[in-house]
Structure formats: C-alpha cells, structure tokens
Amino acid sequence: MKHGSPILRDRTPDPSKRETMLHQEASRQTGGRVQLTGAEQRLDTHLHKLKEQEMAAAQFPPAIHFFKARRLIHRSPIFSLLQMMPKGAALHIHSSSLVDWLVKNITYRPHCYICFTWGRSVRFVFSTWDCLYWQLLKTLGANMADPTDICIFGCFSSLMQNLRLSNDDPNTTYPSQDAVWERFEMAFVAIAGLVIYAPVFKDFLYKGLEQLFHDNITYLELRTGLSRVQIRAGSNHDKAWSLRTYQEGTHQFVAEHPGFLGAQLIISVPGVLSVSDVKAAVKEAIQMQKDFPELVAGFDLVIILLRGKTNHYVHSLLKITAELGVTLPYLFHAGETDHEGTEVDESILDALLFNTTRIGNGCDNGYTLAHHPLAKELSRKDNVAVEVCPISNQVLKLVSDLRNHPAALLMSEGHLMLVSSDDPSLFGNTGLSYDFYGVFVGIGGIGTVQL
Template identity: 80%
Template sequence: MCCVTVCDGTPDPSKKETMLHQEASRQTGGRVQLTGAEQRLDTHLHKLKEQEMAAAQFPPAIHFFKARRLIHRSPIFSLLQMMPKGAALHIHSSSLVDWLVKNITYRPHCYICFTWGRSVRFVFSTSDCLYWQLLKTLRANMADPTDSPLYHQSQALMQNLTLSNDDPNTTYPSQDAVWERFEMAFVAIAGLVSYAPVFKDFLYKGLEQLFYDNITYLELRTGLSRVQIRAGSNHDKAWSLKTYQEGTHQFVAEHPGFLGAQLIISVPRVLSVSDVKAAVKEAMQKDFPEIVAGFDLPPNAARTRRGTNFGGSRDNGYALAHHPLAKELSRKDNVAVEVCPISNQGLKLVSDLRNHPAAVLMSEGYPMVVSSDDPSLFGNTGLSYDFYEVFVGIGGLRANLGTLKELAMNSIRYSSLPSQLKERGLAMWRRPWDKFISENSYSNP
C-alpha cells in the first residue's frame, strides 16, 4: 500500500516572496546596487517594457528582419542607443560595417561578375578583366533605371552582401538555405575588403560606427590574408597587422573616448597541423604585440553552428545550458558566454528570442556579454539592437537597469585586456554612464 502525506494546503506568502527575492538576486544584475537616479530610470524602463510586451506585435517574438522597424520606433531602443555599452567582443572583420554597396562599389576600377550560383564577385583592377564588367559602366548604361535589369541587379547587390529581406521565413526555409546564402555573402564581401585602400577605410568606418553607438573597445575576429595592391600584386600578411595597428592608433587619437581595438586571429580547424603552426607564428610576430589579443581555432563554422545537436559533434556554446558539467566548469573558471541574439535568430537557431537558452543562463546569473557576430549581414549596426533583444526578449520583464549595467561592465571584465587596461576601460565607460543616467532619470520623480 502506498503511503500518502497530505499537507494543510495553506500557502505561506512570506516564503514565496522570499524565494522570488532570492531568485531575483541571482539573475544577471541582481546584485548590482542602483543609485537613486538609476532607480528612477529603472522604474521608467520597467513601465516602457510592460507597454511593449502588451503590444500586438512583440519584436523579440518576430524575425529581426521584420521586427527592425518596430524596434527602431521603441523608446527603450532609443535609450539603449544612448547607453554606454562597454565593449564588443565578438565581431567578424568582414561583417564589421554595412556601407560597402553605397560607397565602395562606386569607387574606380571596381569590377563585378554575376555567377551561375545566383551570387556576385568583385575585383579591383586597372585593366579590363575577362568575364568581368566595370560596375561604373553598367550603371552609366542604364537607359531607364527603374525598368532596367541592370537596375535590379544593382539593387540586388545589397542582397548579395547581406541576408536581410522582407520575407526571411520563405527565403530561408531551412538552416541549410540560410547558411548557403550566409557563406556566399562572405565570399562576395571578400573581393571588396581585400583591396588595400578599401581595407583601410573599412576598418576606420567600422570603428566609427561602433563609437557612435557608444562602444568603448573592440575585439575583432579575423584571419590574416594577403591584401591586394593591384591585380596580381599583394601585400604580405604583416602589412595587414600593421594596418590594423596604425588604423586603430589613428582612430583612438581622433576619438579620445575610445579605448582601442585588438584582434583575435581566427583560422579554421580543418587546416593541417603545419598550416595551423604557421598561422600561430604569423599571429605572434614580435612587431605587433599590442594589436593581437588571442588566437581562435574554431571548427568549420557551417558545420558547427547549423542546428543544435545536443550531445553530438556539433555542440557549441549555444547548447551550454544542456551541459551542466561544462556549465559548472566554465563558471568555475570564470569564462563568459558571448550572446549574439540576432545572429542566432538570423541563422535559424531560434525563432522566438524569449526561448533563447541564454534566458536560463541569465536567470542563474551566469557570466555573459552581448555582441553582434556578423552585424552587416543582418543589418544590426553597433550593439543597440542586440542589447534590445537581450533586455526585452531574452531577459524578459525581470531584466532591469542592473542587468544592463552588469552586461556593460562584463564586456570590459571579460575582455582580453590586461588588468590595468581593464581598469582604465571601466573608468572610461563609467564617466559617460553617469552622464547617461543623469540625463535620462530627471523625468521620473
């Protein structure tokens, strides 16, 4: 016979409140002490979030390509744009900035080729290229720009360099479909950014875009490739490191509120051992110690990031919540998770960002930072859009100003900067943070 114990059924409200309070203190930002001005802004943000959650269309539940216009009108987003966000620790160099079509494709000697694979390729040359068409000539020969196939091809250039479109679920019915387009975009971009004059301007423009989104420091993922001087002639790989270093120095000198940028040299794990050794040696060149922060040896991106095969060979950081031992070990070693919500959604790992596994990690106060991964491919410049998705969608109603404050500080704390520069970075972040608070809490008495 089974023995059953019956309680009196009377709930204890005090225990419930205590439990909720303890849970709130464990979440990301739960132990951050807010000043009076910060509390007033937090109250205002909470009200705004309740209003957005009650709206007919809730942006984090919608694909970003469709939600972007809604987010852009959000008063929370406007505040996040002004908010000092610390550092961007996970951005790939080829997708740093989104101005290639509007600027670079109008430069002299830019040739284009339309491939059978529904993509495009670019090259810069001072002589006629076999099978290539001078882009300037194509545009000039448009008799009726609104009805010419060339006009539509020109309009389609942006589509070849980004994934953004009005009907993403139809355009990308599967992960394989979106990844095919994703990889083609990187190949198309490479022909533009691997030209020396573009390479320099691309870095500067990317840093500028981050700076104007109130970001203090950047860690850029990049491979070391030979940059084209002219057709048939390339700089060596040391030139790329020197250009990154000199370009960063120039930008910091002209923008005192920016701490700097460093590189995470990234090469695919599929390379041979000898090729990996050569890449490590190149990254460790003694002439550039301040620009190279680390070395990354990721597995094949398409194979690793497609799907969420928990427990299988394709497991990655996205699956961390399903691996308690790995999560426990990484937390013990103080390893933060880099959350890139728009990239995760755009590559079909999650559709509704309220269901992102980072929601569980945030509720437990697991160390994390927010980044954008491949911003130009998804049309999410800077970090403001990703912060919105984390704050409103993944964090839910319980995420507050303390959450935002801790995420911003985490981005400096978990960077590759040496300890003295971390302290400097936090000080550089705190001054504009205090100014942001004072300018945005007065309306909430």
C-alpha cells in the first residue's frame, strides 16, 4: 500500500520539487484552494504587503493585550479595509453582551435605580439581593458633566467600568485567569439588571443588530439563557413573550435594513444544573423550537462546567431527542482551558459525542482541539466547525500573543472555522472587525489565509 505524497515517496534528492511541495502545503491551509479573481488577487497582494509592514513594526498589535492594542489597531490600514469588508454571520455572541450601549442610553431613564454592594459591584433596576438600599441613578448623576463617570466606591470605579473589563493596565488589574473570570462574571450580573427590564429589552436588541449591521454583518446567532423579562418590581413576562419580542424585533430590523438576513437564538444553559434540570431545559428548548421554528436555532450546554457528570448528560440528552423523534441542533461550549488533560480539556471529546453541530466557543472553548488528534480528525471528517474568538481568548488570559493561538495550527491544516466576538460589550470588540484583524494579522501568520 502506498502512503503519503508522491513527491515524498521518491526519496531521490531533487530541489526542483520544492515549489511543488510549497504549493501542495499551501493548498491545505485555510483559503489555500480558493480561486481568486484578478481584482481579488490584487487586493490579496496589497493586504499581505500591509501585513508584512505591521509584523515588522516596533509594536505588533496581536502580541499586545487587546485593551492596549486597540488604539494601534484603529490606526491600521488593514483594520480599515476589514471594517469595509462583508463579514457574513456572527455566530457566537452572548445576548447580554451584545452591544456597549447601556450606560449612556439606559441608566438615566426614569425608574432606573442602582445599588452598591459589599462586594464592590453594582446592581440595577429591580434586582434585590446583596444590597443595602437603592438610589435613583438619574438623580445621582444629575450634576455630572459626563454621568457615565459617576465616581463610586471611593473613586476606585465608575459605572462604565462595572459593565466592561477594559482598562489601561489589564495585566496588573487581572494577574490571573481567576481574577479576570471573577470580574467577567460580576459584569454579567450587573448588566443583567438592565437588559431584563422590558422597556430596555426591545431597544437593546435593536441597537445590537444595528451595531452589527454597521460592521457589515448580515446574520446573527445569539446565545441566551432567556431569563424572564421584568415589567415592574415583582411582575415578569413569561419566556414566550421574550421569544415573540426577539422575533418581532428581528423582523422589524430586517424590514428597515435591506441586506440584513435575520437573527436566531441558541438556548444556552449552564452545566452546573442537575441532570434532571438539564433534561427539563432540553425539553423546554424543543418546545420553543416547535413554537418558534424560524427563531430557535439550537441548544447550548456549557459542558466545561460538568465536572464528572458528563456521561450522565451525554446519555440523557441524546436519549431525549431520540425518544421524542426530534432534531435539536447542539452547539456546545467545550475545551475552555489551556491545561491539557483536565476534565475541562477532555470536554472537547464529549462535545463530539453529543453530536455537536459546532464546537461552541472555540472562542474560549474548542481552544484545546489542537491537542486532540482524534477529535481533530472526527471534527474535520464531519465538518464540525470550530468557533474562534481571539479577542476573548486573549482578554480571558488563555493566550497573550495571538501568534501562539492554537487556531494557527488548525488554519494550517484547513480545519473548518468561523470567527466571532463572544462578549463584545465587555471586551470593547464591537462587531467582528477586531476579531477578523486578530485572525488575519496575528493567528494567520504571513502565509496563505483568505478571509
């Protein structure tokens, strides 16, 4: 039986074969088999020249923490071109971090209250836990030139800083993964009190779609836990109201913005739930998909949190859909770690056992796929795409220099991948242009990478 390239089977030294080998290798890389028109070839040549210039510069943005590199990226001619480029779909964004719009546009509406907690965080609107007393935010900021800079906690923080992670000295502020994850989770809790308030909920979705559309994105898949939306203190809409609002809001946006194709939801639940609770969540998602077939695109279980319960979930989830005779696309978080051999690392295999449609959040997850040759083989064979969110990976301290991102290996092998922004309002990576920049300039190297 013959194996390998015909060039390598003949071991006779022949330097003339070098160009053929380079061509064969390039053809296996991401974009290596794309046939470009003359105009596209000229643009591709121009982009690669620009990339060579940026790689030779004293400060190379992909090697610098995004919070510090953002100003450099803004000045990049590559970034300007990427902003103008059609980007298709954003397939991994969490609903409560869709748009950086809340503080300046929502917190000063009537009846928006703030509470300061003992844990040096904030709560908004009708949230009631962990707070001593509430203050009307509009009154608190009435005499400020820029109310978003209301000084809180002895001037160690501001409202804006409580809703996002960005700051001028991220390496000192977040010395470890635990530190940045703690701040990450606190920001989500603070945001939740705003976005689950009914008058905000509708506007938030519309503004988020608008921001994506301005970055030349034409379709969105939004991950959401679908919390009950508040009408007023002690009174909530049911989940069906939220689904109808998502559907109606999307229809309105599509009608007003020709070229935008629409948005769908991926129902997402945490893996800290019990097996019985997850079963109930899957059945609820199946019913949601039945009631709103054009809106609900799939189900996401954050299996990075299963901690030894994986087999129970695997059998339970697959059994439910089989028994009901339905198809519910699974799009799981998995492999969100840089520690090989741990339970979290091995969850990448579990995601494939779940028949996952995509390895969800190669953004923070799917991150370890490069260390699993069997998983890589299976995912490539079944066309299971890996979601890559480079800015998220860097901010959450999985990688410091994007040139060292595991996706570089996957790209060199032509693995099916997609790029998304994960939690744009928290990281300041609005739309997809920043993440496309990270992939093209940092992860993609100088070789063949067609965007």
